[in-house]
Amino acid sequence: MSFLRFLRGEAHSARAAKERLQLVLVHDRADLPPAKLEALKDDLIAVLSRHIEIDSRAVRIELTQDRDQQRLVADIPLASSRARRRPIG
């Protein structure tokens, strides 16, 4: 059965369950649902953009759990000077 599933490229549903659980629990524990996190990200981009030019579409922000320490991790790429110099179109 697992071999057939492997051939068909199907994942085991327990793994999906665990991954979904871990994600939902990180948000539950921080009392920060995904939509609120998205709003926080927009605010963060707005504030940062006032000071520095960033690649706003590539900004990633997520909650992580490391044992009992919760962390808000932001990855904010700066807009590269080369990209800025490139003519549009």
Next chain:
Amino acid sequence: MAARVVTVTSGKGGVGKTTATANIGVALASAGQRVVCIDADIGLRNLDVVMGLENRIVYDLVDIVEGRCKLRQAMIKDKRLPDLHLIPAAQTRDKTAVSPKDMVRLADEIRPDFDWVVIDSPAGIERGFRNAVAPADLVLIVTNPEVSAVRDADRIIGLVEAEEKGPPQLVLNRVKPEMVRRGDMLSTEDVLEVLAIQLIGVVPEDESVLVSSNQGLPAALDPKSRAGKAFRDIARRLNGEEVAFEDLEARDGFFGRLSRLVRPGGAS
């Protein structure tokens, strides 16, 4: 020696709290301990039918709290196990008829004469839950290997820790070893990793549990029931015994092994 108060709770309904309470109570009493089970699910009384004592109710929890009867009058003595007692929930009242303080007072009145008080908590995180947890020395959290049940268990763990009740312990109920084996059910290890909690029992899905509750004879009384054995193991661990956790995924008898041999690709 004063009784230890164990509260069985879950957050989510339908995961097997009442069954666990009845079976742990029965298993402790079978081992010669003096036990009082309390149904704290006011308005939705059920522990009485699972224990097979529904025909003998005269007084209930709210009658004790409101002083209409003495504690002993509301305790129903089990016929099979003379050291097992039940205080049933009121059926026609709601959770606000009892306060957490009332429950602490009640437990303190029971403590000197018994070894264990096992409290069946209602589902949810409101008054009934707080009533059930208030007098607890130890909280057992029942969950099933499902996303929704584990998520609610996590929420309850947080609330129990906030009440400074000490670390709760987990009863993982309704595990289907065959589904775990083929990767379609969260394993015990998965659930423990996600919840970061100590385990006190793993109970396999077992038809004998329904058969037992049909008859009002908890499965822990049935020496052949696998779930009954798991509940007896929980009782032994509560008593401080070191009992190894059975590897449910490996132990499925001759036919299980045979079917694994026959089924292609199932040997993993």
